[in-house]
Amino acid sequence: MMINSFFTQIVMTAIALGVIFFYVQPTFTNIGEIQESILLYQTERGKVNEVNIKLANHTRRLNDEMSQSDIRSLMTYLPDTVDHMAVSADILNMAVEADVFLESIRSNEGVSSSLSTGPSIKHTFVLGITGTYSNIKAFLAKLEQNNYPLETHNFVLSASETDLMKVTLSVVTYSFNNSIQQ
Amino acid sequence: MPEPTNTSFIPKRNPMQKENRPGRRKVYVGTIIVQILFFAAVVAAGSVYAYESKLNSNLDTEILGLNTSIAKFNETEMRRVLAFDTRLIAVGYRLAHSASIVSLLAAVEGSTVKDVQITQLTIERQDDKNFTVTADLKTPSFDMALFQRQILEGTDTLVVSSISDLNLKNTPPSDPLFRSKETLSDEVIVSFKAALTVDVEKIRHKVSVPELAPLDELNVVDEQPALGAAMEEANVNPNAI
Numbered sequence: 198m199m200i201n202s203f204f205t206q207i208v209m210t211a212i213a214l215g216v217i218f219f220y221v222q223p224t225f226t227n228i229g230e231i232q233e234s235i236l237l238y239q240t241e242r243g244k245v246n247e248v249n250i251k252l253a254n255h256t257r258r259l260n261d262e263m264s265q266s267d268i269r270s271l272m273t274y275l276p277d278t279v280d281h282m283a284v285s286a287d288i289l290n291m292a293v294e295a296d297v298f299l300e301s302i303r304s305n306e307g308v309s310s311s312l313s314t315g316p317s318i319k320h321t322f323v324l325g326i327t328g329t330y331s332n333i334k335a336f337l338a339k340l341e342q343n344n345y346p347l348e349t350h351n352f353v354l355s356a357s358e359t360d361l362m363k364v365t366l367s368v369v370t371y372s373f374n375n376s377i378q379q
Numbered sequence: 380m381p382e383p384t385n386t387s388f389i390p391k392r393n394p395m396q397k398e399n400r401p402g403r404r405k406v407y408v409g410t411i412i413v414q415i416l417f418f419a420a421v422v423a424a425g426s427v428y429a430y431e432s433k434l435n436s437n438l439d440t441e442i443l444g445l446n447t448s449i450a451k452f453n454e455t456e457m458r459r460v461l462a463f464d465t466r467l468i469a470v471g472y473r474l475a476h477s478a479s480i481v482s483l484l485a486a487v488e489g490s491t492v493k494d495v496q497i498t499q500l501t502i503e504r505q506d507d508k509n510f511t512v513t514a515d516l517k518t519p520s521f522d523m524a525l526f527q528r529q530i531l532e533g534t535d536t537l538v539v540s541s542i543s544d545l546n547l548k549n550t551p552p553s554d555p556l557f558r559s560k561e562t563l564s565d566e567v568i569v570s571f572k573a574a575l576t577v578d579v580e581k582i583r584h585k586v587s588v589p590e591l592a593p594l595d596e597l598n599v600v601d602e603q604p605a606l607g608a609a610m611e612e613a614n615v616n617p618n619a620i
Contacts, residue, residue, distance in 0.1 A: 206413045213413075213420035221420070224427045231434040238441035245448040252453065255460045275470050317469050337480045341584055346473055349480040352502035371473065373466050 274345050279320045279372045287343070288322065288368065295336035297328030317371040321350070326364050333364055346370055476507040482582040483510060486536040492527045494519055498570070510582070512537065512575040517568060521547065524569040536582065537575045544572040 281304040292299040305321040326336065333354070340347040351367040483502060491497060499515040518524045524545075531539050548568040 206410060209417040210413050213417045216420040216424045221423045221427050224424075224431055228427070228431055228434055231431070231438055235434065235438050235441050238438065238445050242441060242445040242448050245445065245452065249448060249451055252457055252460060255464075256453075256456050259460060259463060271466065271470060275466055275473070316465050317473070334481055334484060337484070341479055341481065346477070348477070348504070349502070350504040352480060352500070354497075354500040356496070356498050371469075373462075373469065375462060 270344070275317065275371060275373045276345070277373050277375055279318075279370060281320065281322075284320070284322060284347075284370060288324065288340075288347070291339040291343075292326060292336060295328070295332050295339055297326045297332045297336045300325040300327060316374040318374050320370050320372065322368045322370070324364075324366050324368060326366070327361050328364075329360050330362055333362060340368060476579060477584045478504075478510065478579045478582050479584040480582075482584070483512070483536075483577055486534070486577070486582065487512065487514065490530050490534040490537055491516075492518075492523060492530055494523055495527045508579050510577040510579065511540075512573075512577055514573045514575070515570065516573060517570045519569075520567060521569050524571060528573075531573055531575070537577055540574040540576050542571055542573050544570070546570045 285302050285304065288302060289299055301324065303323045305323070326333065328336065337349065340349065346369075348369045349366055350369050351365075353365045355363045357363065480502065487497075487500065496517045497514050498517050501513040503511045503513075505511055516524075516527060518527060528539075528542055531537060531542075546569070548570075
């Protein structure tokens, strides 16, 4: 028979070896790469899905579980911008309530303080007040009980012959530095 | 009788002679191996092709799935959540490092001897962990100054960094007593400067906040807002104080 001929067998062997070396073996290599790719895509897809699920959970908590008053309080405590005139008006109101004389109030532009205090911008107000010691303390207490931070960073109290004392202090409040998220 | 003649043309078979059967087909091992190799190669090629096609299909599915998952990702929501989280962390940091100047003044008051007068008090917040307090003190006697120093060094809240600028004054030459031969008065004026350090942890802000009704339940629209309410109303806008 023709198939048994020596020449045919040589051709068959050559074809078999050619198929193995030039198709099967490279395809095996390719299959390995495809499998690795599939694994990689599966892993990355899993990560993306995980992030999506977490994001969905956080968004749901943010939208449904947190009360609007809490969010409003948070936004008040650390707002996006600070209205210097409004803060000055608040300080004036506190001074009136504490019965101290507000001689001067000067505000400085916000300075980013991302290194020391996180993503917040510092706003400084320098005040000059006069009053009795107890009234000055009452004024400071009102500053501390505000619904947004009014931290006293510098405080110079000078005694005088009378009951009235002069105080120069710098009060600091903060706004949120939203540009960090961009 | 005549002998029967052998007229048949068919040769008689010699029983001793072996039958000439056709030869067995020869099977070579090499041929089988070659055939197996050939068909195995063909089958392997087909299988590999099919498997590769299936894997490519799976890979396409995974890529499509990943793209779909990426498309589902809401970047705006992510920014909003991240901003909220960052804001919470920042607020938490500020609250964790809040301090009360009133408590600090109370601590200074508590550790000041009765007859000692503070002529100037400077408080400076160096960082979020410490306050530096500089007090100019005046006492009517040296013993009182020593006692005051002892009290300051013994307090828990205030840590004495240094005591400097010691200034002692007894009766000045302009005083008539100075030129007289009488015994001078024992009264002196001792002034010195005390530099203190205060840890923020020790002067935490302690205020009991009264239970307030939620803002939504408050009906303050028709009422004249109180003085303090002006501050709250100004802060309702979340983007501005």
